[in-house]
Amino acid sequence: MDAILKHRSIRKFKPSTVDKALLEGLLLAGTRAANTGNMQVYSMVVTTDPLLLEKLAPCHFNQPASKAPVQVTFCADYNRFVKWCLQRNAQPGFNNFLSFLVGYGDAFLAAQNVCLAAEEKGLGTCFLGTTMYSAKKVSEILRLPKGVIPVLTLVMGYPDEQPDLTDRLPMGGVVHWQTYADYSAEDIDRMYREKESSALTKHLLEVNKKETLAQIFTANRYPKKMNEDISAALIEMLKEQDFL
Amino acid sequence: MDAILKHRSIRKFKPSTVDKALLEGLLLAGTRAANTGNMQVYSMVVTTDPLLLEKLAPCHFNQPASKAPVQVTFCADYNRFVKWCLQRNAQPGFNNFLSFLVGYGDAFLAAQNVCLAAEEKGLGTCFLGTTMYSAKKVSEILRLPKGVIPVLTLVMGYPDEQPDLTDRLPMGGVVHWQTYADYSAEDIDRMYREKESSALTKHLLEVNKKETLAQIFTANRYPKKMNEDISAALIEMLKEQDFL
Numbered sequence: 001m002d003a004i005l006k007h008r009s010i011r012k013f014k015p016s017t018v019d020k021a022l023l024e025g026l027l028l029a030g031t032r033a034a035n036t037g038n039m040q041v042y043s044m045v046v047t048t049d050p051l052l053l054e055k056l057a058p059c060h061f062n063q064p065a066s067k068a069p070v071q072v073t074f075c076a077d078y079n080r081f082v083k084w085c086l087q088r089n090a091q092p093g094f095n096n097f098l099s100f101l102v103g104y105g106d107a108f109l110a111a112q113n114v115c116l117a118a119e120e121k122g123l124g125t126c127f128l129g130t131t132m133y134s135a136k137k138v139s140e141i142l143r144l145p146k147g148v149i150p151v152l153t154l155v156m157g158y159p160d161e162q163p164d165l166t167d168r169l170p171m172g173g174v175v176h177w178q179t180y181a182d183y184s185a186e187d188i189d190r191m192y193r194e195k196e197s198s199a200l201t202k203h204l205l206e207v208n209k210k211e212t213l214a215q216i217f218t219a220n221r222y223p224k225k226m227n228e229d230i231s232a233a234l235i236e237m238l239k240e241q242d243f244l
Numbered sequence: 245m246d247a248i249l250k251h252r253s254i255r256k257f258k259p260s261t262v263d264k265a266l267l268e269g270l271l272l273a274g275t276r277a278a279n280t281g282n283m284q285v286y287s288m289v290v291t292t293d294p295l296l297l298e299k300l301a302p303c304h305f306n307q308p309a310s311k312a313p314v315q316v317t318f319c320a321d322y323n324r325f326v327k328w329c330l331q332r333n334a335q336p337g338f339n340n341f342l343s344f345l346v347g348y349g350d351a352f353l354a355a356q357n358v359c360l361a362a363e364e365k366g367l368g369t370c371f372l373g374t375t376m377y378s379a380k381k382v383s384e385i386l387r388l389p390k391g392v393i394p395v396l397t398l399v400m401g402y403p404d405e406q407p408d409l410t411d412r413l414p415m416g417g418v419v420h421w422q423t424y425a426d427y428s429a430e431d432i433d434r435m436y437r438e439k440e441s442s443a444l445t446k447h448l449l450e451v452n453k454k455e456t457l458a459q460i461f462t463a464n465r466y467p468k469k470m471n472e473d474i475s476a477a478l479i480e481m482l483k484e485q486d487f488l
Contacts, residue, residue, distance in 0.1 A: 001360075077418075084458055094466070099475075127353075143423040180287065188324070215334040
């Protein structure tokens with residue numbers, strides 16, 4: 001619980017490597033997460049080789065966190081399970097969208113376990129959502145066979161910074177009791193008030209020359225065109241892999 | 245770490261209710277999970293009302309775990325974020341597949357935190373993947389507005405059973421170092437040997453009158469036709485919601 005409440009993303013790491021036995025313990029923690037039907041349709045690819053990390057960094061837009069000494073790429077993986085089915089006279093039926101989502105979700109549960117276990121051991125971590133942005137390129141570098149889709153990367157290493165906890169919406173902004181209570185305009189104002197009035201927001205508005213924080217999200221960070229282009233590439237990849 | 249390694253799914257609960265302040269602490273733990281760009285594009289709908297739980301149970305095929313006294317339905321939620329953008333003169337561009345996957349993944353990270361926090365507090369938990377199978381019906385019961393998709397349910401309560409840890413593949417079965425090392429037929433045999441020779445497997449083969457454990461997965465639990473039907477319904481729902 002303590003590790004959960006203290007979580008912050010670390011984007012600057014000491015150059016020190018992480019002991020392999022320690023890493024193995026974290027990966028074991030990943031496998032203890034619940035997973036659909038205990039099929040374990042995910043894989044964890046651990047990359048520590050500096051040359052490979054250098055190749056992977058552009059997939060993650062060379063963001064500072066991509067310079068971490070360890071990258072674990074979590075993948076939805078039907079390659080192994082389907083091979084097993086075929087060797088056991090069973091006809092797999094996993095070439096469909098639901099199966100992709102099952103592998104995707106189970107990979108995220110495992111990833112969160114690895115993240116928490118790493119933090120408890122004194123490591124800093126950061127999730128890179130850019131894995132999905134560059135899924136095809138990541139697949140090539142990590143030599144993923146058909147049926148394996150990279151969905152999320154967790155980088156880790158010994159932290160070389162101590163950031164504050166990041167803000168969150170008030171609990172009333174994300175929790176609903178019994179059924180969903182939709183938000184009025186006033187609710188929205190109230191939920192975002194603290195975030196909008198923070199020193200960080202004021203700084204971001206100045207640097208980005210924007211009127212509102214929301215505009216920074218829609219125009220700078222997650223613009224419609226970028227989201228659409230990546231969506232098109234993902235859909236194409238899922239079709240090539242027979243998941244769509 | 246201890247909570248992580250001891251995780252087991254609980255499917256039988258005492259009738260006792262769970263204190264609301266305790267639940268709130270668990271949900272707070274959920275919000276501390278990393279999330280994409282700190283947009284928090286997820287919601288947690290907590291259902292404890294017996295009448296609502298009774299309505300939800302068939303969505304989860306009335307499986308024993310669906311009788312738990314608390315159900316938390318995790319949702320990908322762009323309703324709140326888009327309302328905020330529109331109120332702040334920002335043009336949201338989240339009607340696309342990538343955005344759905346972002347909300348879906350972040351909901352899973354939050355869910356795993358809630359699961360671990362609950363277990364640490366002595367509660368038993370079980371994830372219900374059936375939420376996606378019945379996404380439309382769950383949405384109706386929980387009154388989810390457009391832009392909100394239920395993706396995973398975590399049930400919880402005080403445990404009335406003490407199951408053993410479930411088996412996992414050997415670590416070599418799910419971890420790859422540096423790049424993905426594909427499996428030979430012998431690798432597959434070796435990875436699944438322990439699972440296939442367990443007493444549980446022998447029991448399942450007898451009960452289900454099947455030759456191999458893989459056939460139980462493909463013919464009984466996750467048949468192709470069922471996966472395809474659910475996939476078609478999910479794709480239709482995502483299209484209606486402008487995510488596909």
